[in-house]
Amino acid sequence: MSKIPRMLRLSPADNVLVAIDVVDKGATAPEQVVALDKIMKGHKMASGPIAKDEPIRKFGQIIGFAKKDIARGEWVHEHNTGMHDFARDYAFSKDAKQEIILPPEERATFEGYRRANGKVGTRNYIGIMTSVNCSATVAGFIAKELNDSGVLKDYPNIDGVVALKLDNGCVIDYRGVIFDILKRTSWGYATNPNMGGVLMVGLGCEGFQIPRFKEAYHVTENDTFRSMTIQETGGTRKTVAAGVQAVIDMLPHANNVKRETCLASDLVVALQCGGSDGYSGITANPSLGAAVDILVQHGGTAILSETPEIYGAEHLLTRRAATQEVGEKLVDIIKWWEDYTKRNLMEMNNNPSPGNKLGGLTTILEKSLGAAAKGGTTTLTNVYRYAEPVTGKGFVFMDTPGYDPVSATGQVAGGANLLCFTTGRGSAYGNKPVPSIKLATNSDIYHRMIDDMDINCGDVLDGVPITEKGKEIFAKMLNVASGERSKSEILGYGDNEFVPWHVGAMM
Structure with missing residues (x-):
């Protein structure tokens, strides 16, 4: 008997399944859906008929609209999926909650460099x-x-x-x-x-x-x-x-400094994703989000960025905003980006990249919903401009482009002392002076680029719980912050990744 290929339904509201294994044309997939096309890993298949102009749903959210009638079992991708405007309910602060922060004596620790101004470095x-x-x-x-x-x-x-x-x-x-x-x-x-x-x-x-x-x-x-x-x-x-x-x-x-025991509340972690694929929002990003929830519980700070890559998911963040003012800051930034791209004869859906699409991502909405998962589930406490000093604690957002080196440069300028970077296609990135931890979304890329990847999140597809993977990532954060070298540091990355954002006219 032929083995039924593995596919995932991420929400009961979804009308697509995501392939874990390659699904051959004619194969019977879960839910007794017969594949009308070959479905590659990370790509989507219609779990039922989708009429023209009907929303396509993944993660329980709209990721696009059918450009034509899509049959049950058909491959769902950019050839039959498009975008158009639709209303989003920002529901400011509806899901905000009072976070329970551990007292100092119960917080995790790492060995860092305490500076005269009270900040703590993980490198020198x-x-x-x-x-x-x-x-x-x-x-x-x-x-x-x-x-x-x-x-x-x-x-x-x-x-x-x-x-x-x-x-x-x-x-x-x-x-x-x-x-x-x-x-x-x-x-x-x-x-x-x-x-x-x-x-x-x-x-x-x-x-x-x-x-x-x-x-x-x-x-x-x-x-x-x-x-x-x-x-x-x-x-x-x-x-x-x-x-x-x-x-x-x-x-x-x-x-003239020595590492000393510091609290996890002294960590300011930049969150990045690059070379994303169809698994990013299923494995590495929610796993990193689970680690962020732990970090926030221990009093630390995490910076979500890449504004074009939360476009279409911003309504999930505004619901978590500590106040309506914080949520409105984020919406104002989204509106600025819509105008910015329009003035430059571009559109927000120019992202995802060709590599993202090869990995299974179809629209910016789909990519953004997965990217936002890096931020975990805690309250959004503040929104910052590019390279603005991050002074608050907890989960925050910084306005940056989606291009990873430019985005990370803003986060490091804001005060990040550690960086976590998820990738499905295999981004090659490192940073000086901030160590970068690379998280692979799938086991294939982890083993193929083993010299670049620090943690394999692909085993989530094999049953490892997101919560356990989050604990593994948090432990790696503490170890790297204490001096353990990440793979990108061992390779020598970081000399060419200082890339400030250029906005405005060059005369």
Whole structure:
């Protein structure tokens, strides 16, 4: 007898099934549905007839509308699924609840670096920051010379020197939005608790002036912050030499830290997903959400972002908003994005990507419903602008693009000291100064990219409970925060992932 291929019905309200195994044409699937097409893993099959213009439902939510009549057993994807506007009930704060936070003596702990301002780092890097692309090469030369010299072996508490290279910084309105974002992002990185020291290098004549930056944030030169420009220092070679010496002088001060026992409430975890597939919203994202619920219970903070990738699921978040004001902040951001894409001759459904679609995702609504699951189930306590300092506790949202490096840059600038990244297609990503934990949505990609993946969430499809996988992820968070290196750190990722968001005109 042929084995019945495994498929999932995610909600009683759904009219599609999701394939766990490949379903051959003519095969009898669960619920005695005969497949009229070959259904690949992660893709959808109609569990009953769907009339033209009728909603297509997955997760119990609308993910699109039938572009034509769809027969029972037919493959459901972009060839027969479209989008059009429909009303959403924001129901502000309807599902908000008073979270039960464990007292300090019952909270989980990790070994971190407690900074003078009370924040806690999970790593200790020296950052060579730039004020303009014109100084990016020099910053790279400084970092390379220091990392290659062997001098860091005498400073065991320092994880490395990283050059954070801007690709802008000039030909911008210094009173405009690009300047404001660059300023916030640069300051956020300079003060991230995973940064033990900073050298800022400029050219000298750029729009993003270092003196103006220092004045805006009341920064003065000290043992762990220095700045210089190529023009004032005397050119490339002299600036590299001066920069290397400045960092060497900084090393003893930056090294003068020791890991100590800290509470899980000191963790600020950035949530990311990239290279998503049809399993993302079924395995890795809800598992990460379960870990977020544990983190919030222990007093910590989790940052959900990627605004275009919660589009169509924002009504699930507004229901969890602590107040109507918090919910309305999120809706205002969604409206801004609708206008932003329209002005740039795009549309919100330009996302998902071709790779997402190959993995089974059909519309942005479907992708967003799965992506939002990373945020767990607790109350949404606040909404932040891109790279704005995250000062609140619990589950929060930050407005960022969906492009992972740009989004994560905003979260790190906001103060994240740890990052969890789910992927189904196999994203290659890491971050400095913040360690990135990679969660595979399926066992195939976990084993194929074993050198990149930290945790396999594909076993959820084999019966591992979401709650147990959430506990595994939370334990990994604590271990990596305590110094255990993630796979992306072992591979050396993180030197090219500083990508601030560009919004506005480049002159």
